[in-house]
Amino acid sequence: MAHSISPMMHNESFRQLGLDYVYLCFDVDVDNLETVVNGLKTAGIKGFNCTMPVKNRMFELCDEVSDAAKIIGAVNTVLNDNGKLIGYNTDGMGYMRAVKDAGHDIIGKKMTILGAGGAATSIFVQAALDGVSEISIFSRRSKFFERAENIISVLNERTDCKINLYDFDDESILRREISESALLVNATSVGMAPNVDQSIITDGS
Numbered sequence: 001m002a003h004s005i006s007p008m009m010h011n012e013s014f015r016q017l018g019l020d021y022v023y024l025c026f027d028v029d030v031d032n033l034e035t036v037v038n039g040l041k042t043a044g045i046k047g048f049n050c051t052m053p054v055k056n057r058m059f060e061l062c063d064e065v066s067d068a069a070k071i072i073g074a075v076n077t078v079l080n081d082n083g084k085l086i087g088y089n090t091d092g093m094g095y096m097r098a099v100k101d102a103g104h105d106i107i108g109k110k111m112t113i114l115g116a117g118g119a120a121t122s123i124f125v126q127a128a129l130d131g132v133s134e135i136s137i138f139s140r141r142s143k144f145f146e147r148a149e150n151i152i153s154v155l156n157e158r159t160d161c162k163i164n165l166y167d168f169d170d171e172s173i174l175r176r177e178i179s180e181s182a183l184l185v186n187a188t189s190v191g192m193a194p195n196v197d198q199s200i201i202t203d204g205s
Contacts, residue, residue, distance in 0.1 A: 058087065068088070071158075152165055
């Protein structure tokens with residue numbers, strides 16, 4: 001957690017909003033998570049968040065979870081409501097808010113997502129819940145592919161969003177789906193620092 005900018009970001013937000021809160025960082029492993037969470041709850045801590053690898057275990061420790069967290073099976077933000085822990089998965093919410101803040105309205109439209117890992121899952125779950133009409137997901141055949149299939153099955157039952165999962169190697173389908181989409185999302189690690197010149201799309205046309 002030493003690299004986290006969360007304390008700086010949240011504490012500045014509290015200062016600007018005039019809230020009497022402080023955000024602190026702690027290193028907690030999965031084995032000690034339940035003990036720490038019980039301590040936070042007993043101390044009356046208003047809320048907290050967490051990251052991998054404890055998000056799945058945190059899901060199990062909550063008394064109640066949001067729809068997105070329930071479908072994903074992971075929690076990254078917890079509200080302590082007088083001893084009742086309510087868990088959320090906010091990654092997808094943050095992404096959808098960022099798209100809206102950038103001036104793009106994709107509700108009722110189609111989007112294509114590259115990748116099926118944690119970031120991609122949070123995005124396509126929230127997008128489906130928010131009312132995106134169709135989502136095409138492209139992924140390599142891996143453990144994430146099978147997990148995505150299961151989550152997509154749940155979303156296709158619970159929402160009006162039509163979601164399809166494709167093998168990334170099928171370039172003709174990828175080209176077609178991108179051309180029909182209002183938004184293309186790279187939710188893979190390709191292009192992240194330090195390899196910022198890399199692109200998962202190799203054919204610029």
